Amino acid sequence: MYEGAVQDLIDELGRLPGVGPKSAQRIAFHLLAANPADVRRLVDALTQVKEKVRFCRVCGNVAEAEECRICRDPRRDQASICVVEESKDVVAIEKTREFRGRYHVLGGAISPIEGIGPDDLRIRELLARLQDGAVTEVILATDPNLEGEATATYLARLLGPLRLRVTRLASGLPVGGDLEYADEVTLGRAFEGRRLLEA
Amino acid sequence: MTLVALYRDEGVVLRTQKLGEADRIVTVLTRGNGRVRAVAKGVRRTRSRFGARLEPATRVDLQLYEGRNLDIVTQAETLDAFGARLAGDYPAHTAGAAVLETAERLTAEEREPALRLYLLVVGGLRALADRRHPSRLVLDAFVLRAMASAGYQMALESCTRCGAPGPHGAVAVAVGGVVCPRCRPPGAATPAAETLGLLRALLGGDWPAAEATSERVRREGSGLVAVHLQWHLERRLRSLPLVEGG
Numbered sequence: 001m002y003e004g005a006v007q008d009l010i011d012e013l014g015r016l017p018g019v020g021p022k023s024a025q026r027i028a029f030h031l032l033a034a035n036p037a038d039v040r041r042l043v044d045a046l047t048q049v050k051e052k053v054r055f056c057r058v059c060g061n062v063a064e065a066e067e068c069r070i071c072r073d074p075r076r077d078q079a080s081i082c083v084v085e086e087s088k089d090v091v092a093i094e095k096t097r098e099f100r101g102r103y104h105v106l107g108g109a110i111s112p113i114e115g116i117g118p119d120d121l122r123i124r125e126l127l128a129r130l131q132d133g134a135v136t137e138v139i140l141a142t143d144p145n146l147e148g149e150a151t152a153t154y155l156a157r158l159l160g161p162l163r164l165r166v167t168r169l170a171s172g173l174p175v176g177g178d179l180e181y182a183d184e185v186t187l188g189r190a191f192e193g194r195r196l197l198e199a
Numbered sequence: 200m201t202l203v204a205l206y207r208d209e210g211v212v213l214r215t216q217k218l219g220e221a222d223r224i225v226t227v228l229t230r231g232n233g234r235v236r237a238v239a240k241g242v243r244r245t246r247s248r249f250g251a252r253l254e255p256a257t258r259v260d261l262q263l264y265e266g267r268n269l270d271i272v273t274q275a276e277t278l279d280a281f282g283a284r285l286a287g288d289y290p291a292h293t294a295g296a297a298v299l300e301t302a303e304r305l306t307a308e309e310r311e312p313a314l315r316l317y318l319l320v321v322g323g324l325r326a327l328a329d330r331r332h333p334s335r336l337v338l339d340a341f342v343l344r345a346m347a348s349a350g351y352q353m354a355l356e357s358c359t360r361c362g363a364p365g366p367h368g369a370v371a372v373a374v375g376g377v378v379c380p381r382c383r384p385p386g387a388a389t390p391a392a393e394t395l396g397l398l399r400a401l402l403g404g405d406w407p408a409a410e411a412t413s414e415r416v417r418r419e420g421s422g423l424v425a426v427h428l429q430w431h432l433e434r435r436l437r438s439l440p441l442v443e444g445g
Binding site: 018110111112113114115117144145146149150153154157174176177181182183184185186 | 248249251254255256286287288289293296440
């Protein structure tokens with residue numbers, strides 16, 4: 001145990017995800033030895049993230065205004081919405097530069113064993129966005145794991161009567177991987193989703 | 200030189216929890232070693248060699264080595280990908296989640312062999328994945344049989360208290376099942392005779408009789424099964440309120 005402020009800092013750092021007691025101690029002593037200007041920048045960044053950042057009222061993504069940058073951008077395709085679990089997924093898809101529509105962040109996935117049901121996600125808000133008929137395609141980009149697949153199944157059933165094009169991201173082999181290491185479910189999905197190669 | 204204790208077992212993945220950047224802790228109900236918690240390293244990376252093999256409701260052939268707190272998964276081969284098959288049917292998925300949570304709660308101690316429960320979990324998941332019967336009935340049959348194997352069989356014939364031969368119409372969950380008019384405690388439920396018939400059919404595996412029941416009877420039966428389970432576990436199951444009929 002250290003005295004006062006140092007121990008308080010170690011305790012606070014230790015509450016962060018993925019930071020154990022040893023890591024917390026290392027970071028605390030790094031900060032203690034760091035340039036005061038560097039520490040001030042870190043403090044400002046922490047304060048501002050809590051003060052400025054909120055959730056976009058349209059899509060639920062993190063934003064610094066009422067609406068996020070993507071929802072405000074008139075060049076984005078208004079006819080397609082890509083449904084993701086978390087804001088992190090928006091960043092991952094944006095990096096691909098393949099999608100020019102808008103997003104909807106659910107805030108998680110349906111997980112009965114964790115007590116998370118459809119009412120705990122932003123599904124009502126998604127349905128409200130689809131009311132005016134401007135959206136013609138909904139892309140379900142939830143994680144390709146059990147919870148993500150079940151959430152996609154639930155949404156597909158819910159959106160079925162709305163006469164929209166409801167699509168799901170393809171599953172298959174990771175680029176750069178070895179076929180022999182692919183598990184049976186992934187390889188099976190890759191076969192299901194195989195495509196024709198034009199000569 | 201220290202020898203690493205490697206062992207091999209088959210099991211059903213009950214639950215997964217994220218650990219650090221790319222790892223997961225998997226809770227597995229194994230055939231020979233009961234409930235085991237183990238770390239699967241790098242499993243969340245898209246290039247993980249475990250891939251979908253360690254998703255919940257997958258029956259896997261595992262090789263593990265014993266760690267100080269948690270074991271480490273070194274190899275996993277899929278035997279039955281029940282989870283992947285359940286995910287396409289939402290009611291079956293929610294029932295499957297309740298099967299997994301029930302199995303986890305009924306194995307209070309880690310590493311205590313629970314072969315009968317393991318076989319019931321595999322049978323329940325297979326029935327759900329094959330869409331053999333309505334998913335809610337499969338779940339209720341699983342819970343009744345799993346509770347029986349854990350020593351909490353719901354008495355459905357003779358009076359739970361005095362043993363007077365049935366049929367009896369009242370059910371007192373706190374006592375353990377049906378009670379005769381003399382032993383009936385205050386607050387005992389009086390379900391329809393068909394509902395008690397349904398529970399007997401589910402416990403005994405009489406599927407034609409179970410499937411011949413009405414929706415109202417099934418709902419009442421599910422309610423009794425849920426109360427019986429949660430009373431004896433002394434806690435609520437998170438997944439039960441989210442189970443959809445089907």
